[in-house]
Amino acid sequence: MTIQPQNLKYCESHEWVAPPADNSGIATVGISAFAVAQLNDIVFMALPTVGQSVSAGQEFGEVESVKAVSPMYSPVSGEVVEVHSELVDHLDRLNADPYEQGWIIKVKMSDPSELNRLLDYAAYEKMCAEQG
Amino acid sequence: MNDSTRNIVFRRDPPLSGQENMEIDDALLLGVRADDPIVVRIYQWQEPTLSLGHFQTIDQWKQDPRVRDVAEFRTIPWVRRKTGGGAILHDQEWTYSITVPSQQQRATKGHSELLYRAIHTSIRDGLTELGWPASLAEHCTCSPTSREKGEPFLCFQRRTPVDVVVGNHKILGSAQRRHANGLLQHGSLLLHSSSIYPELRGLEQLYATRFSRADWAEWLEGRLRMAIRAAMPSAQSISGS
Numbered sequence: 001m002t003i004q005p006q007n008l009k010y011c012e013s014h015e016w017v018a019p020p021a022d023n024s025g026i027a028t029v030g031i032s033a034f035a036v037a038q039l040n041d042i043v044f045m046a047l048p049t050v051g052q053s054v055s056a057g058q059e060f061g062e063v064e065s066v067k068a069v070s071p072m073y074s075p076v077s078g079e080v081v082e083v084h085s086e087l088v089d090h091l092d093r094l095n096a097d098p099y100e101q102g103w104i105i106k107v108k109m110s111d112p113s114e115l116n117r118l119l120d121y122a123a124y125e126k127m128c129a130e131q132g
Numbered sequence: 133m134n135d136s137t138r139n140i141v142f143r144r145d146p147p148l149s150g151q152e153n154m155e156i157d158d159a160l161l162l163g164v165r166a167d168d169p170i171v172v173r174i175y176q177w178q179e180p181t182l183s184l185g186h187f188q189t190i191d192q193w194k195q196d197p198r199v200r201d202v203a204e205f206r207t208i209p210w211v212r213r214k215t216g217g218g219a220i221l222h223d224q225e226w227t228y229s230i231t232v233p234s235q236q237q238r239a240t241k242g243h244s245e246l247l248y249r250a251i252h253t254s255i256r257d258g259l260t261e262l263g264w265p266a267s268l269a270e271h272c273t274c275s276p277t278s279r280e281k282g283e284p285f286l287c288f289q290r291r292t293p294v295d296v297v298v299g300n301h302k303i304l305g306s307a308q309r310r311h312a313n314g315l316l317q318h319g320s321l322l323l324h325s326s327s328i329y330p331e332l333r334g335l336e337q338l339y340a341t342r343f344s345r346a347d348w349a350e351w352l353e354g355r356l357r358m359a360i361r362a363a364m365p366s367a368q369s370i371s372g373s
Contacts, residue, residue, distance in 0.1 A: 041272070
Protein backbone atom coordinates (compact mmCIF):
# COMPACT_ATOMS: atom_id res chain seq x y z
CA MET A 1 0.00 0.00 0.00
CA THR A 2 1.32 3.43 -0.92
CA ILE A 3 -0.23 6.40 0.83
CA GLN A 4 0.19 9.72 -0.93
CA PRO A 5 -1.09 12.90 0.78
CA GLN A 6 -2.60 14.07 -2.51
CA ASN A 7 -4.89 11.02 -2.62
CA LEU A 8 -6.27 11.34 0.90
CA LYS A 9 -9.36 12.96 2.42
CA TYR A 10 -9.01 15.21 5.46
CA CYS A 11 -10.93 16.44 8.51
CA GLU A 12 -10.72 20.06 9.62
CA SER A 13 -9.25 18.58 12.79
CA HIS A 14 -6.27 17.33 10.77
CA GLU A 15 -6.91 13.60 10.57
CA TRP A 16 -6.53 11.95 7.17
CA VAL A 17 -8.22 8.91 5.73
CA ALA A 18 -7.07 6.79 2.84
CA PRO A 19 -10.17 5.42 1.06
CA PRO A 20 -9.97 1.70 0.37
CA ALA A 21 -8.05 0.84 -2.77
CA ASP A 22 -10.15 -2.32 -3.22
CA ASN A 23 -13.67 -3.42 -2.29
CA SER A 24 -12.74 -4.32 1.29
CA GLY A 25 -14.37 -1.20 2.74
CA ILE A 26 -11.34 -0.77 4.99
CA ALA A 27 -9.99 2.78 5.26
CA THR A 28 -6.69 3.79 6.84
CA VAL A 29 -6.58 6.74 9.26
CA GLY A 30 -3.79 8.95 10.55
CA ILE A 31 -2.93 12.56 11.40
CA SER A 32 -1.48 15.00 8.90
CA ALA A 33 1.99 16.49 8.69
CA PHE A 34 0.40 19.82 9.66
CA ALA A 35 -0.95 18.25 12.87
CA VAL A 36 2.40 16.66 13.66
CA ALA A 37 4.04 20.06 13.24
CA GLN A 38 1.43 21.70 15.53
CA LEU A 39 1.99 19.03 18.15
CA ASN A 40 5.72 19.66 17.96
CA ASP A 41 7.01 17.09 20.47
CA ILE A 42 4.78 14.03 20.62
CA VAL A 43 5.48 11.95 23.72
CA PHE A 44 2.54 9.54 23.92
CA MET A 45 -0.43 8.26 21.98
CA ALA A 46 -3.48 6.39 23.31
CA LEU A 47 -5.11 4.21 20.67
CA PRO A 48 -8.39 2.29 20.46
CA THR A 49 -8.58 -1.49 20.45
CA VAL A 50 -9.47 -3.78 17.58
CA GLY A 51 -13.21 -4.30 17.49
CA GLN A 52 -14.02 -0.90 18.94
CA SER A 53 -16.63 1.18 17.15
CA VAL A 54 -15.76 4.68 15.99
CA SER A 55 -18.02 7.44 14.74
CA ALA A 56 -17.26 10.18 12.26
CA GLY A 57 -16.31 13.36 14.12
CA GLN A 58 -15.93 11.59 17.47
CA GLU A 59 -12.74 10.95 19.40
CA PHE A 60 -10.96 7.68 18.72
CA GLY A 61 -7.73 8.36 20.57
CA GLU A 62 -5.53 10.94 22.26
CA VAL A 63 -2.09 12.29 21.57
CA GLU A 64 0.13 13.86 24.19
CA SER A 65 2.67 16.48 23.28
CA VAL A 66 4.99 18.08 25.79
CA LYS A 67 2.44 20.60 27.09
CA ALA A 68 -0.96 19.30 26.02
CA VAL A 69 -3.26 16.35 25.47
CA SER A 70 -5.23 16.60 22.22
CA PRO A 71 -8.04 14.39 20.92
CA MET A 72 -7.89 12.60 17.59
CA TYR A 73 -11.22 12.51 15.74
CA SER A 74 -12.29 9.73 13.42
CA PRO A 75 -13.00 10.83 9.84
CA VAL A 76 -15.35 7.90 9.28
CA SER A 77 -17.69 5.58 11.18
CA GLY A 78 -17.19 1.87 11.52
CA GLU A 79 -15.24 -0.79 13.36
CA VAL A 80 -11.54 -0.68 14.10
CA VAL A 81 -10.02 -3.72 12.42
CA GLU A 82 -6.33 -2.95 12.87
CA VAL A 83 -4.30 -0.73 15.18
CA HIS A 84 -0.74 0.40 14.55
CA SER A 85 0.30 -0.47 18.11
CA GLU A 86 3.98 -0.42 17.23
CA LEU A 87 3.71 3.29 16.54
CA VAL A 88 3.33 4.09 20.25
CA ASP A 89 6.92 2.98 20.81
CA HIS A 90 8.20 4.70 17.67
CA LEU A 91 6.50 8.09 17.68
CA ASP A 92 9.41 9.61 15.81
CA ARG A 93 7.99 7.88 12.73
CA LEU A 94 5.23 10.48 12.74
CA ASN A 95 7.82 13.19 12.23
CA ALA A 96 9.55 11.26 9.47
CA ASP A 97 6.44 10.13 7.60
CA PRO A 98 2.96 10.70 9.07
CA TYR A 99 1.33 8.90 6.13
CA GLU A 100 3.07 5.69 5.07
CA GLN A 101 4.87 4.88 8.35
CA GLY A 102 2.62 6.85 10.66
CA TRP A 103 -0.81 5.37 9.95
CA ILE A 104 -2.77 4.90 13.16
CA ILE A 105 -5.85 2.70 12.66
CA LYS A 106 -7.76 0.86 9.95
CA VAL A 107 -11.54 1.10 9.98
CA LYS A 108 -14.13 -1.11 8.30
CA MET A 109 -16.44 1.66 7.20
CA SER A 110 -20.13 1.41 7.92
CA ASP A 111 -21.05 4.35 5.67
CA PRO A 112 -18.56 5.02 2.85
CA SER A 113 -20.59 8.05 1.77
CA GLU A 114 -19.06 9.87 4.77
CA LEU A 115 -15.91 10.23 2.68
CA ASN A 116 -17.75 12.71 0.50
CA ARG A 117 -18.10 15.15 3.42
CA LEU A 118 -14.35 15.40 3.95
CA LEU A 119 -11.88 17.85 2.46
CA ASP A 120 -9.81 16.89 -0.54
CA TYR A 121 -6.10 17.65 -0.56
CA ALA A 122 -6.42 21.06 -2.25
CA ALA A 123 -9.12 22.26 0.16
CA TYR A 124 -7.17 20.96 3.15
CA GLU A 125 -3.96 22.62 2.01
CA LYS A 126 -5.86 25.89 1.59
CA MET A 127 -7.29 25.59 5.12
CA CYS A 128 -3.84 24.92 6.59
CA ALA A 129 -2.37 27.87 4.70
CA GLU A 130 -5.06 30.10 6.20
CA GLN A 131 -4.26 28.83 9.69
CA GLY A 132 -0.61 29.59 9.10
CA MET B 133 -7.17 31.86 21.18
CA ASN B 134 -8.18 34.75 18.99
CA ASP B 135 -11.89 34.55 19.70
CA SER B 136 -13.69 37.85 19.89
CA THR B 137 -14.94 39.58 23.06
CA ARG B 138 -14.96 37.22 26.00
CA ASN B 139 -15.76 37.69 29.68
CA ILE B 140 -13.56 36.24 32.42
CA VAL B 141 -14.98 34.83 35.64
CA PHE B 142 -12.63 34.33 38.59
CA ARG B 143 -13.52 31.96 41.39
CA ARG B 144 -11.57 30.98 44.46
CA ASP B 145 -12.78 27.72 45.89
CA PRO B 146 -12.22 26.37 49.41
CA PRO B 147 -9.78 23.46 49.71
CA LEU B 148 -11.36 20.33 48.29
CA SER B 149 -10.37 16.71 47.80
CA GLY B 150 -8.42 15.74 44.72
CA GLN B 151 -11.43 14.03 43.22
CA GLU B 152 -13.64 17.06 43.82
CA ASN B 153 -11.10 19.48 42.38
CA MET B 154 -10.64 17.44 39.22
CA GLU B 155 -14.37 16.80 38.81
CA ILE B 156 -14.99 20.54 38.83
CA ASP B 157 -12.31 21.20 36.22
CA ASP B 158 -13.45 18.27 34.09
CA ALA B 159 -17.03 19.54 34.19
CA LEU B 160 -15.93 23.03 33.24
CA LEU B 161 -14.07 21.68 30.21
CA LEU B 162 -16.56 19.06 29.06
CA GLY B 163 -19.52 21.39 29.52
CA VAL B 164 -18.00 24.46 27.92
CA ARG B 165 -19.98 26.11 25.14
CA ALA B 166 -18.89 28.67 22.60
CA ASP B 167 -20.54 31.64 24.32
CA ASP B 168 -19.38 30.80 27.84
CA PRO B 169 -16.97 33.08 29.71
CA ILE B 170 -13.38 32.13 30.42
CA VAL B 171 -13.38 30.57 33.90
CA VAL B 172 -10.35 30.89 36.16
CA ARG B 173 -10.29 28.78 39.34
CA ILE B 174 -7.69 29.28 42.04
CA TYR B 175 -7.73 26.55 44.64
CA GLN B 176 -5.96 24.34 47.14
CA TRP B 177 -6.31 20.75 48.27
CA GLN B 178 -7.71 19.39 51.55
CA GLU B 179 -4.71 17.15 52.10
CA PRO B 180 -1.45 16.45 50.28
CA THR B 181 -2.56 14.83 47.03
CA LEU B 182 -0.75 13.44 44.03
CA SER B 183 -2.28 14.36 40.67
CA LEU B 184 -1.07 12.17 37.83
CA GLY B 185 -0.61 13.43 34.32
CA HIS B 186 -3.33 12.06 32.04
CA PHE B 187 -1.29 9.12 30.81
CA GLN B 188 0.64 8.32 33.99
CA THR B 189 -0.22 5.36 36.20
CA ILE B 190 -0.02 5.01 39.95
CA ASP B 191 2.06 1.86 39.42
CA GLN B 192 4.78 4.00 37.84
CA TRP B 193 4.85 6.04 41.05
CA LYS B 194 4.92 2.97 43.28
CA GLN B 195 7.80 1.47 41.32
CA ASP B 196 10.07 4.29 42.45
CA PRO B 197 12.39 2.79 45.10
CA ARG B 198 11.93 5.84 47.31
CA VAL B 199 8.15 5.45 47.20
CA ARG B 200 8.39 1.78 48.09
CA ASP B 201 10.31 2.63 51.23
CA VAL B 202 8.21 5.51 52.57
CA ALA B 203 4.68 4.86 53.86
CA GLU B 204 3.57 8.46 53.26
CA PHE B 205 4.30 8.07 49.56
CA ARG B 206 2.57 4.73 49.21
CA THR B 207 -0.62 5.90 50.90
CA ILE B 208 -0.94 9.43 49.51
CA PRO B 209 -4.35 10.10 47.90
CA TRP B 210 -4.09 10.43 44.14
CA VAL B 211 -6.20 11.55 41.25
CA ARG B 212 -5.66 11.74 37.49
CA ARG B 213 -5.79 15.04 35.63
CA LYS B 214 -7.27 15.56 32.17
CA THR B 215 -4.14 17.54 31.37
CA GLY B 216 -0.87 15.88 30.45
CA GLY B 217 2.65 16.21 31.79
CA GLY B 218 4.17 14.91 35.00
CA ALA B 219 2.62 14.21 38.39
CA ILE B 220 2.29 17.01 40.94
CA LEU B 221 2.37 16.65 44.71
CA HIS B 222 -0.18 19.28 45.69
CA ASP B 223 0.55 20.49 49.19
CA GLN B 224 2.05 23.94 49.82
CA GLU B 225 0.93 25.68 46.64
CA TRP B 226 -1.87 27.39 44.78
CA THR B 227 -3.32 25.52 41.84
CA TYR B 228 -5.07 27.30 38.99
CA SER B 229 -7.24 26.10 36.16
CA ILE B 230 -8.31 28.16 33.16
CA THR B 231 -11.06 26.98 30.85
CA VAL B 232 -11.22 28.85 27.57
CA PRO B 233 -14.15 28.29 25.20
CA SER B 234 -13.25 28.27 21.55
CA GLN B 235 -14.94 27.33 18.34
CA GLN B 236 -11.55 26.70 16.80
CA GLN B 237 -10.45 23.84 19.04
CA ARG B 238 -11.09 21.08 16.54
CA ALA B 239 -8.83 22.76 14.02
CA THR B 240 -5.92 22.89 16.44
CA LYS B 241 -3.73 20.22 17.94
CA GLY B 242 -1.03 20.61 20.54
CA HIS B 243 -0.75 23.35 23.12
CA SER B 244 -1.66 27.01 22.89
CA GLU B 245 1.72 28.66 23.08
CA LEU B 246 0.04 32.06 23.24
CA LEU B 247 -1.82 31.35 26.49
CA TYR B 248 0.91 29.21 28.00
CA ARG B 249 3.64 31.75 27.40
CA ALA B 250 1.47 34.71 28.44
CA ILE B 251 0.77 33.16 31.84
CA HIS B 252 4.31 32.08 32.54
CA THR B 253 5.73 35.38 31.35
CA SER B 254 3.25 37.25 33.56
CA ILE B 255 4.29 35.24 36.63
CA ARG B 256 7.98 35.77 35.89
CA ASP B 257 7.49 39.48 35.33
CA GLY B 258 5.42 39.81 38.50
CA LEU B 259 8.14 38.19 40.59
CA THR B 260 10.77 40.37 38.97
CA GLU B 261 8.71 43.49 39.76
CA LEU B 262 8.72 42.41 43.40
CA GLY B 263 12.50 42.35 43.24
CA TRP B 264 12.77 38.58 43.11
CA PRO B 265 14.77 37.02 40.28
CA ALA B 266 12.96 34.49 38.11
CA SER B 267 13.38 33.32 34.56
CA LEU B 268 11.86 31.06 31.91
CA ALA B 269 13.48 27.67 31.36
CA GLU B 270 14.90 27.08 27.93
CA HIS B 271 15.67 23.39 27.82
CA CYS B 272 13.50 20.30 27.87
CA THR B 273 13.89 16.96 29.61
CA CYS B 274 11.47 15.39 27.16
CA SER B 275 11.76 13.69 23.79
CA PRO B 276 9.70 11.28 21.69
CA THR B 277 11.55 8.50 23.45
CA SER B 278 11.66 10.14 26.87
CA ARG B 279 9.57 7.41 28.49
CA GLU B 280 12.24 4.91 27.68
CA LYS B 281 14.94 7.25 28.94
CA GLY B 282 13.21 7.71 32.27
CA GLU B 283 12.02 11.31 32.32
CA PRO B 284 11.30 12.34 35.94
CA PHE B 285 7.85 11.29 37.14
CA LEU B 286 7.14 14.55 38.94
CA CYS B 287 6.36 17.71 36.97
CA PHE B 288 8.58 19.85 39.18
CA GLN B 289 11.56 17.62 38.45
CA ARG B 290 11.05 18.00 34.72
CA ARG B 291 11.96 20.97 32.57
CA THR B 292 10.15 22.22 29.52
CA PRO B 293 10.73 25.53 27.77
CA VAL B 294 8.91 28.44 29.44
CA ASP B 295 8.71 26.79 32.88
CA VAL B 296 9.20 29.52 35.49
CA VAL B 297 12.38 28.84 37.43
CA VAL B 298 14.29 30.49 40.24
CA GLY B 299 17.86 29.40 39.74
CA ASN B 300 17.61 25.64 39.37
CA HIS B 301 14.24 25.45 41.10
CA LYS B 302 11.04 25.19 39.07
CA ILE B 303 8.25 27.10 40.78
CA LEU B 304 5.52 27.11 38.12
CA GLY B 305 4.52 24.27 35.83
CA SER B 306 1.46 24.10 33.59
CA ALA B 307 -0.18 21.71 31.14
CA GLN B 308 -3.13 21.87 28.77
CA ARG B 309 -5.94 19.72 27.45
CA ARG B 310 -7.90 20.35 24.30
CA HIS B 311 -11.53 19.41 23.91
CA ALA B 312 -13.95 19.92 21.03
CA ASN B 313 -15.26 23.20 22.45
CA GLY B 314 -12.50 24.50 24.65
CA LEU B 315 -9.09 24.38 26.22
CA LEU B 316 -8.17 23.64 29.85
CA GLN B 317 -4.89 24.79 31.35
CA HIS B 318 -3.77 23.59 34.77
CA GLY B 319 -0.86 25.05 36.66
CA SER B 320 0.73 24.94 40.09
CA LEU B 321 2.61 27.74 41.82
CA LEU B 322 4.91 26.13 44.35
CA LEU B 323 5.04 28.19 47.56
CA HIS B 324 6.87 25.90 49.96
CA SER B 325 8.27 22.41 49.92
CA SER B 326 6.07 19.60 51.12
CA SER B 327 7.26 17.90 54.28
CA ILE B 328 7.04 14.62 52.42
CA TYR B 329 9.14 15.86 49.48
CA PRO B 330 11.40 18.57 50.89
CA GLU B 331 13.82 18.87 47.98
CA LEU B 332 11.25 20.65 45.80
CA ARG B 333 11.50 24.15 47.23
CA GLY B 334 8.93 26.90 46.82
CA LEU B 335 8.87 30.67 46.55
CA GLU B 336 8.63 31.30 50.29
CA GLN B 337 11.92 29.50 50.85
CA LEU B 338 13.69 30.75 47.76
CA TYR B 339 12.79 34.39 48.48
CA ALA B 340 12.49 34.19 52.27
CA THR B 341 9.20 36.04 51.88
CA ARG B 342 6.42 36.43 54.41
CA PHE B 343 3.51 36.74 52.00
CA SER B 344 0.41 35.07 53.40
CA ARG B 345 -1.30 32.40 51.36
CA ALA B 346 -4.18 34.79 50.78
CA ASP B 347 -1.73 37.41 49.49
CA TRP B 348 -0.26 34.88 47.09
CA ALA B 349 -3.73 33.96 45.82
CA GLU B 350 -4.54 37.62 45.26
CA TRP B 351 -1.22 38.14 43.49
CA LEU B 352 -1.72 35.03 41.33
CA GLU B 353 -5.19 36.15 40.32
CA GLY B 354 -3.85 39.53 39.27
CA ARG B 355 -1.08 37.99 37.21
CA LEU B 356 -3.50 35.55 35.53
CA ARG B 357 -5.85 38.42 34.72
CA MET B 358 -3.02 40.33 33.07
CA ALA B 359 -1.86 37.25 31.19
CA ILE B 360 -5.29 36.44 29.79
CA ARG B 361 -5.75 40.03 28.66
CA ALA B 362 -2.33 39.90 27.01
CA ALA B 363 -3.21 36.69 25.18
CA MET B 364 -6.79 37.72 24.40
CA PRO B 365 -6.98 41.53 24.45
CA SER B 366 -10.78 41.63 24.19
CA ALA B 367 -11.31 39.54 27.35
CA GLN B 368 -12.96 41.42 30.23
CA SER B 369 -13.22 40.54 33.91
CA ILE B 370 -16.81 40.39 35.11
CA SER B 371 -16.25 39.19 38.66
CA GLY B 372 -13.48 39.15 41.22
CA SER B 373 -12.61 36.68 43.93
